[in-house]
Amino acid sequence: MLSLLAASGVAEPIQWASLGLKPGIEIGSFTLRYYSLAYLLGVIFAYWHTSKALKQPGAPMAQRHADDLFFYCTLGVILGGRLGYAMFYDTSLWTDFSGDGIVSWRLLRLWDGGMSFHGGLMGVTLAMAYVAWRDKLNFIRVVDYVSVGVPMGMLLGRLANFVNGELWGRVTDVPWAMVFPRDPDALARHPSQLYQAGLEGLAMLVIMLSLFWFTRARYRPGLLAGVFTVGMGVSRFVNEFFRQPDQQLADFAARTGLSMGQWLTIPLILTGLIVVIFALRKPALAATTPTPA
Known part of the structure; x- marks a missing residue:
């Protein structure tokens, strides 16, 4: 793959099919798809990181809360993701x-x-609101801790989209443009899945991990959640300029000037900014804040 990218200065776009990528791992007659594996590994990482973070002073919940939380969050991401797609996109x-x-x-x-x-x-x-309400936890601090590990799921998910050769970008003539075999027009396009993996995934993961482990951000309720919301919103808004709108929403994007993803992201960014401002205006918690039993 590196040799193909190195040679991408020529006029011919990269042929995605020549990268030799497969949609999953073949185990006999069964194929473990990378897309499913990405969701699984993303949840495992978020659970592992949250469990590790809860061992630090002033954690907002105990390990038993995290165990319940990630069961409900897994249901939330699957059911919410699917129902949201059916509601907004198809x-x-x-x-x-x-x-x-x-x-x-x-x-x-x-x-x-x-x-x-x-x-x-x-x-x-x-899911987080339900567990926080049921166990009388501080909702915003629960969100702070969980949000740190979420970008890993975004990173893996977008890489899986690229490996599947789906959700390609808009037509372009950049040297690294690619032709995806499932594209009926067979045009050179932005590999926007990689842009999303870089911004929504890797960049946000570095930012969130750095804020949690190398600053006192976790002692300002809402700051991590707000930064996550703003960062994800801005990253998604920018990346949508390179991503091809869903076919059934192409006319909507042409009429409004923005894609459905961008319109949905605007309130996300505004909400995140408000949360960050409130978090910075309030005094920080003491590191000795007791952890709920």
């Missing part, structure tokens, strides 16, 4: 029963693709 999923096999309702066929970041975020937020 309403035909609600009424399409053309699927093959045991499950004919396309809404339930997650393996066919179609997950919404904003829907998944809402699902996870509801």
Whole structure:
């Protein structure tokens, strides 16, 4: 792959098919898809990091809370992501029963693709709100701790999109433009999945980990959650300029000047900014704040 990128200064775009990528790991007749593996590893990393963070002074919850939390968050990201996609991006999923096999309702066929970041975020937020309410925890501090590990899931998910050759970018003539075989027009496009992996994933992961471990940000309730929300929102807004809008929403993007993802991101950014401002205006907590039993 490196040799292909090194030679990308020529006029011919990179052929995605020549990279030799496969959608998953073949185990006999079963294929473990990288997209599913990305979700799994993302949740495992977030759980591992949160468990590690809870061992630090002043944690907002105990390990037993984290165990319950990640069960509900996993449900939230899957259900919220799928329902959000059906609500904002492809309403035909609600009424399409053309699927093959045991499950004919396309809404339930997650393996066919179609997950919404904003829907998944809402699902996870509801899961955290439920656990915080049930166990009388500080909701905003729970969000602070959980949000640090989320960008790893974004990084892995976008890399899986690239490996699957899906969600490609807009037409371009940049030297690293790629032709994706599933593109019916076979045009040279931005590998926008890699842009998203870099900004929404790697860059945000470095920022969040650095704030948590090398500053006192975790003692300012809402600061980590606000930075995460603003960072994800801005990254998504910028990346949408390079990502090809979903086919069924291309006309919507042309009419409004922004994609559906960008419109959904604007309130996210504004909310994050408000949370950051309030977090910085309040005094920091003491490091000796007792951890809930």
